[in-house]
Amino acid sequence: MSYRSHILDSPIEYLKGIGPKRGESFKKELEVFTFGDLLAHFPFRYVDKTQLYRIADISPDTPHVQLRGVITNIQTAGAQRTTRLTASFSDGTGIMDLTWFKGISYMKSYLKTNTEYLVYGKPRMFRNQFSISHPDIELVEDKKMQFENRLEAVYPSTEKLKNKGLDSRGIHKAMKMLFEKITPRDVTENLPPSLIQNYQLMGRWDALKNIHLPENEQLIQQAQFRLKFEDFFFIQMRMLQSKVQRMDKYKGYLFPELGEYFLGFFNTRLPFELTNAQKRVLREIRRDTLSGRHMNRLLQGDVGSGKTIVALMTCLMAIDSGFQACIMAPTEILAQQHYEGIGKMLGDIGVSIDLLVGSIKGKKLRRNIHEKLELGMTDILIGTHALIEDTVKFKNLGMVVIDEQHRFGVAQRARLWAKNVQPPHILVMTATPIPRTLAMTVYGDLEVSVIDELPPGRKAIKTFHFFDSKRLQLFQFMRDEIAKGRQVYIVYPLIGESETLDYKNLEDGYESISRAFPLPEYKVSIVHGQMHSSDKDFEMQRFKEGETQILVATTVIEVGVDVPNASVMVIESAERFGLAQLHQLRGRVGRGGEQSYCILMTGYKLSSEARTRMNTMVETTDGFKIAEVDMKLRGPGDLRGTQQSGILNMKLADITKDSKILYIARDAASEIVQEDPHLEKPENHSLKRYLKAMESDTRMEWGRIS
Numbered sequence: 208m209s210y211r212s213h214i215l216d217s218p219i220e221y222l223k224g225i226g227p228k229r230g231e232s233f234k235k236e237l238e239v240f241t242f243g244d245l246l247a248h249f250p251f252r253y254v255d256k257t258q259l260y261r262i263a264d265i266s267p268d269t270p271h272v273q274l275r276g277v278i279t280n281i282q283t284a285g286a287q288r289t290t291r292l293t294a295s296f297s298d299g300t301g302i303m304d305l306t307w308f309k310g311i312s313y314m315k316s317y318l319k320t321n322t323e324y325l326v327y328g329k330p331r332m333f334r335n336q337f338s339i340s341h342p343d344i345e346l347v348e349d350k351k352m353q354f355e356n357r358l359e360a361v362y363p364s365t366e367k368l369k370n371k372g373l374d375s376r377g378i379h380k381a382m383k384m385l386f387e388k389i390t391p392r393d394v395t396e397n398l399p400p401s402l403i404q405n406y407q408l409m410g411r412w413d414a415l416k417n418i419h420l421p422e423n424e425q426l427i428q429q430a431q432f433r434l435k436f437e438d439f440f441f442i443q444m445r446m447l448q449s450k451v452q453r454m455d456k457y458k459g460y461l462f463p464e465l466g467e468y469f470l471g472f473f474n475t476r477l478p479f480e481l482t483n484a485q486k487r488v489l490r491e492i493r494r495d496t497l498s499g500r501h502m503n504r505l506l507q508g509d510v511g512s513g514k515t516i517v518a519l520m521t522c523l524m525a526i527d528s529g530f531q532a533c534i535m536a537p538t539e540i541l542a543q544q545h546y547e548g549i550g551k552m553l554g555d556i557g558v559s560i561d562l563l564v565g566s567i568k569g570k571k572l573r574r575n576i577h578e579k580l581e582l583g584m585t586d587i588l589i590g591t592h593a594l595i596e597d598t599v600k601f602k603n604l605g606m607v608v609i610d611e612q613h614r615f616g617v618a619q620r621a622r623l624w625a626k627n628v629q630p631p632h633i634l635v636m637t638a639t640p641i642p643r644t645l646a647m648t649v650y651g652d653l654e655v656s657v658i659d660e661l662p663p664g665r666k667a668i669k670t671f672h673f674f675d676s677k678r679l680q681l682f683q684f685m686r687d688e689i690a691k692g693r694q695v696y697i698v699y700p701l702i703g704e705s706e707t708l709d710y711k712n713l714e715d716g717y718e719s720i721s722r723a724f725p726l727p728e729y730k731v732s733i734v735h736g737q738m739h740s741s742d743k744d745f746e747m748q749r750f751k752e753g754e755t756q757i758l759v760a761t762t763v764i765e766v767g768v769d770v771p772n773a774s775v776m777v778i779e780s781a782e783r784f785g786l787a788q789l790h791q792l793r794g795r796v797g798r799g800g801e802q803s804y805c806i807l808m809t810g811y812k813l814s815s816e817a818r819t820r821m822n823t824m825v826e827t828t829d830g831f832k833i834a835e836v837d838m839k840l841r842g843p844g845d846l847r848g849t850q851q852s853g854i855l856n857m858k859l860a861d862i863t864k865d866s867k868i869l870y871i872a873r874d875a876a877s878e879i880v881q882e883d884p885h886l887e888k889p890e891n892h893s894l895k896r897y898l899k900a901m902e903s904d905t906r907m908e909w910g911r912i913s
């Protein structure tokens with residue numbers, strides 16, 4: 208921060224033309240408290256005032272125009288609510304009307320005949336003549352005109368501000384006033400000179416000046432690039448810095464060699480050839496566990512991409528070096544499933560595993576599990592997330608794998624946990640891919656791995672979108688599949704307004720399905736959130752064992768169940784589901800060798816967004832592509848964890864639109880951190896100071912100036 212930065216800290220009401228009342232509105236409406244804050248209130252578009260139009264050239268499809276001429280006549284017409292003010296405006300090539308329906312008395316006193324004005328607005332045809340209502344209008348001789356002949360910034364404003372004369376133009380005027388007050392010396396450059404040079408960035412002062420008072424289109428582009436770059440760059444610097452700090456603070460356990468367990472498993476028990484993606488991820492983890500640094504790695508991989516085997520082999524790396532490992536699953540059912548599956552895979556290679564979940568009640572039984580763990584007799588403990596908080600003591604825990612399906616909360620918790628002394632390595636696995644840009648931003652301080660390849664031989668799930676009127680065809684299709692020995696899920700949405708309503712929705716569905724698929728030929732299970740978990744398990748089990756052919760359910764089946772024989776997923780009122788959820792649900796089928804289907808049922812009336820969701824599902828099964836579309840539709844804000852990262856506070860940059868700039872900024876930040884992890888080189892000093900200031904100033908948002 209420069210010694211002159213105080214001027215940017217001046218309260219906004221001190222700016223000429225603002226004063227206490229408008230100042231108050233600025234603070235309340237826009238959180239603009241100081242000159243510096245105003246500088247960071249960016250326009251969202253520009254209007255072109257570089258051209259003068261002639262009235263004679265205006266045609267019905269002419270966009271916004273700027274005209275120069277005189278007013279020849281002023282009239283008010285109508286009474287009370289319908290009053291309007293009409294001014295005849297002539298530029299020598301033609302005549303048109305300018306009209307006002309509001310602020311009439313003010314305009315009446317402002318407008319004078321036989322005086323030259325610049326007028327800006329959108330002409331419309333009315334009674335065979337062009338007119339502009341509520342144009343921007345200014346005296347040509349007005350001194351401030353020196354700024355006018357150019358592209359003009361349009362600012363976000365609010366109704367309340369507009370009432371105080373602070374519409375976009377008002378803000379624009381305040382901005383001009385501000386730039387008369389400040390000089391380039393008031394704005395500190397916060398990027399190192401070499402960076403500015405290497406990436407050919409516009410300087411900070413120039414960027415701010417051109418974003419608000421641009422000279423031309425090209426300079427706007429450069430200014431926007433520079434400021435977006437800056438937004439992204441500082442987020443990335445903070446992420447990478449916190450990674451450096453974690454690495455400095457914690458040593459990571461060393462797993463020096465792969466031994467009998469890992470290699471024994473690999474050579475004799477591996478049930479299939481690993482995919483290239485699985486191999487790559489294992490190599491990445493191996494590298495971490497050889498480095499002496501602490502690993503906090505996020506593994507993203509779609510449902511069915513084969514994360515479990517990676518988790519297991521990661522644990523074996525730890526065990527080979529005499530450490531224990533644990534695997535945490537989001538639900539008891541899943542923990543149980545992992546326990547059984549992993550037990551089978553390990554066979555008799557001599558790794559001891561144990562299961563610890565809430566439903567293991569007997570005191571003695573639990574104590575036994577705890578004891579074996581403390582003595583180091585258990586190699587891998589499998590349980591639910593509760594293990595994190597539980598008082599479970601390990602002898603020497605070296606690796607924690609967290610399988611969290613589609614929840615993001617645990618990554619956060621893992622970070623907390625990592626704050627303990629000498630933490631174990633952590634691998635968080637998630638089945639909800641998020642776009643790379645978002646991962647970089649939200650999880651930029653973690654190591655990130657991706658399994659972007661499904662095991663071979665999978666038949667891609669075929670997805671169809673049916674309108675409700677095709678229900679009879681749907682039933683026929685279901686009968687055909689069931690006749691082939693397959694099973695069918697039918698999922699109903701949680702409407703959320705009331706549980707009873709949801710339940711009724713499901714009950715009605717269940718009844719109509721039971722009618723269409725009558726006993727004794729067909730058997731139908733039902734599972735929903737209000738059932739006792741023992742009843743739920745019982746119904747699930749019946750379906751799993753093939754006693755029932757159809758499972759009618761709410762989204763409770765989203766997480767977990769693995770029924771390879773189920774090949775049809777019908778999603779009712781599919782328009783009510785988000786893309787991520789639709790994708791998760793679809794992932795329930797396609798687990799066996801058979802061709803699987805997902806059928807999205809909706810009514811005819813669909814919002815364009817819902818249509819995009821349906822089309823996306825029909826077009827692709829790639830979770831990353833789906834996540835990309837999802838982020839574009841909903842913005843990044845719906846993802847948990849995005850708040851902390853500051854990406855929602857970025858003033859200009861938008862990770863859904865500016866991904867190229869993000870990648871460039873990420874590279875730039877990585878380069879600097881790689882060469883100078885602690886920012887000790889003189890040329891990085893100001894950067895370091897700026898980052899420190901950002902951190903300590905709690906009011907300081909990303910991208911805030913000063």
Ligand code: ADP
Nearest residue numbers: 479480481482509510511512513514515516662
């Ligand atoms: P997820 O990533 O959803 O946890 P899983 O680990 O449950 O996926 O794997 C899904 C299925 O694919 C399992 O039946 C698993 O045995 C199988 N699988 C995993 N990796 C491979 C592979 N490389 N080749 C063949 N099948 C695999």
Ligand code: MG
Nearest residue numbers: 511514515610
């Ligand atoms: Mg899994």
